[in-house]
Amino acid sequence: MSNNPLRDPRDRRLQKIAGPSGLIMFGVTGDLARxxxxxxxxxxxxxxxxxxxxxxxxxARRDWSEEDFEKVVYESVKEHARTPWSEDVWNQLVQGVRFVSGRHDDPEAFERLKQTVDELDKERGTAGNHAFYL
Structure with a gap:
């Protein structure tokens, strides 16, 4: 039997891992996120x-490239994750990581965000299945 109770076939709490999905995180450059x-x-x-x-x-408002954001995510994970580091897990996760720079009062920033999410829907098969963290 697996050590993870959610993987136990007798456990009815979680029938399966969710399908493709995404998380859009606002204010991602702050301490809580990192x-x-x-x-x-x-x-x-x-x-x-x-x-x-x-x-x-x-x-976030920072003028970062996606590579800058990937580096921040990588460093945050390496320093603060509670599970052991896995290069394979990281390589799979980072394929879906994107960053959009903009202010909350800038309509063009939200157009860029929409375009990024639409591209991920096509690439990752998320089909609009997103959660938003404000």
């Missing part, structure tokens, strides 16, 4: 509790 939220997302992936096609879109 120290708690981003490492928790990695931990879920590392435990097999996120779908392989999971996507994460960070939205």
């Amino acid at each position: 120290k708690k939220l981003l490492p928790a997302i990695y931990d879920l992936a590392n435990r097999g509790l996120l779908p392989p096609a999971f996507s994460l879109v960070g939205f």
Whole structure:
């Protein structure tokens, strides 16, 4: 029997891992995201509790490229994750990581966000299945 109770076939709480989905996280450059939220997302992936096609879109005012954001996520995960590091898990997770720079009062920033999410829907098969963290 698996050590994970959610993987026990007799457990009816979770019939299966969710299908492709995404999380759009506003204010992703703050301490809460770096120290708690981003490492928790990695931990879920590392435990097999996120779908392989999971996507994460960070939205913040910083003028970062996607590579800058990937580096921040990587460093946050390496420093604060509670599960052991797995290069394979990271490589799968980072495929769905994107960053959109913008202010909350800028309509063009939200157009860029929409375009990014639409592209991920096509690439990752998320089909609009997204949660928003404000």
